[in-house]
Amino acid sequence: MLFQLFRTAVFLFKGHFEFTNRSFVEKSKHWLPLEFPNEKKVILVTGGNAGLGKATVEQCIEIFQRSNKPQQQMELHVLCRSEQKGKEAIQEFEHQIGNTTSIKIHLHICDLMQPKWIEQFTNNFMQQTEQLDVLINNAGALFHERKETPDGLEATFATNSLSTFLLTTKLLPLLRKNKTQENPARVINISSGGAYTVKLEPIDVQLQKQEFNNSLFYSQTKRQQIVMAAYWAKKYEKDPVRFYSMHPGWCETPGFMSSLPEMYNLYKNRVRTAKQGIDTVCWLALSDEPLEQNGKFFFDRQVTPEHATLCRTQETPEDVEIFMSTMNKWL
Numbered sequence: 408m409l410f411q412l413f414r415t416a417v418f419l420f421k422g423h424f425e426f427t428n429r430s431f432v433e434k435s436k437h438w439l440p441l442e443f444p445n446e447k448k449v450i451l452v453t454g455g456n457a458g459l460g461k462a463t464v465e466q467c468i469e470i471f472q473r474s475n476k477p478q479q480q481m482e483l484h485v486l487c488r489s490e491q492k493g494k495e496a497i498q499e500f501e502h503q504i505g506n507t508t509s510i511k512i513h514l515h516i517c518d519l520m521q522p523k524w525i526e527q528f529t530n531n532f533m534q535q536t537e538q539l540d541v542l543i544n545n546a547g548a549l550f551h552e553r554k555e556t557p558d559g560l561e562a563t564f565a566t567n568s569l570s571t572f573l574l575t576t577k578l579l580p581l582l583r584k585n586k587t588q589e590n591p592a593r594v595i596n597i598s599s600g601g602a603y604t605v606k607l608e609p610i611d612v613q614l615q616k617q618e619f620n621n622s623l624f625y626s627q628t629k630r631q632q633i634v635m636a637a638y639w640a641k642k643y644e645k646d647p648v649r650f651y652s653m654h655p656g657w658c659e660t661p662g663f664m665s666s667l668p669e670m671y672n673l674y675k676n677r678v679r680t681a682k683q684g685i686d687t688v689c690w691l692a693l694s695d696e697p698l699e700q701n702g703k704f705f706f707d708r709q710v711t712p713e714h715a716t717l718c719r720t721q722e723t724p725e726d727v728e729i730f731m732s733t734m735n736k737w738l
């Protein structure tokens with residue numbers, strides 16, 4: 408308990424100096440604007456109707472329109488659970504796209520906390536789509552109380568972590584298709600600095616034996632997303648796919664405001680905009696710079712440590728194997 412408080416204090420200290428708007432503004436002074444490659448890219452963003460997912464779609468469109476190269480084409484697939492919210496977001500994206508005919512946008516409806524929906528979505532998607540270059544596992548939630556999905560899964564785990572595992576694993580054949588080591592597909596897990604507060608729990612992956620604690624349950628799923636990216640990078644190292652995890656810092660989104668209102672109120676004058684938060688997502692998706700850093704955890708366009716100093720959150724290789732074989736049972 409006391410040690411958990413120490414980890415949280417380290418996270419808050421780190422966050423205060425690194426995860427806010429000010430540090431982004433300082434660091435980004437030295438960055439070049441992102442360029443869209445001179446070819447076709449097909450990008451799937453989960454949770455694309457709000458917050459960081461929506462900002463990612465908007466930023467991809469902005470980068471595309473700014474780059475304006477002859478061969479460039481973009482197909483955006485936006486996955487949402489609410490048809491109404493999805494349609495409203497698509498309308499806004501279409502307005503932004505205007506008469507740029509080389510951008511196509513599609514809406515998909517899928518409740519990611521339900522593995523059967525993921526199965527159905529991935530089967531349809533693989534039949535309908537010939538190419539997938541970037542999968543952005545963004546959709547996520549932090550619940551105020553313990554909640555079960557219709558299948559009896561713990562909801563934080565099902566939404567944030569199991570969906571990342573199932574979507575990525577099921578879409579892997581499509582991600583690999585027609586790719587090369589020079590021009591690989593990319594999977595980006597949007598994790599969180601909250602992962603610094605927890606160690607991987609390899610067996611009780613849904614924390615069913617633990618008393619509910621919203622931040623710690625959320626943080627455990629965010630740790631799991633980091634572990635998965637690193638594991639896949641090793642397991643599929645010969646495949647033309649790169650796996651990354653990243654954290655966006657503390658960003659102004661509907662999710663942050665509603666799930667952690669006290670913390671949001673404390674930091675509301677210092678949080679990042681959603682656009683700042685997803686800069687590294689777009690960089691991982693479109694730039695050649697991170698290609699040699701397969702499996703790493705990123706923050707502000709740089710590899711960042713997966714564990715905070717003195718927090719003793721390092722997992723063992725055995726823990727990772729046990730965790731991944733536990734996850735495999737849901738395939």
Ligand SMILES: NC(=O)c1ccc[n+]([C@@H]2O[C@H](COP(=O)([O-])OP(=O)(O)OC[C@H]3O[C@@H](n4cnc5c(N)ncnc54)[C@H](OP(=O)(O)O)[C@@H]3O)[C@@H](O)[C@H]2O)c1
Pocket residue numbers: 453454455456457458459460486487488489492517518519520521544545546547548566597598599600654655656657658659660661662663
């Ligand atoms: N904001 C931050 O400061 C921050 C910091 C660290 C990490 N992150 C991570 O960034 C990601 C996005 O967070 P955010 O702040 O943008 O949250 P947000 O504003 O709540 O947006 C989350 C998105 O995910 C969707 N979603 C949630 N549950 C879903 C489900 N079961 N099936 C399909 N879609 C679902 C939401 O759909 P609805 O609109 O229908 O709910 C929404 O589109 C999350 O993974 C979060 O952990 C955020």
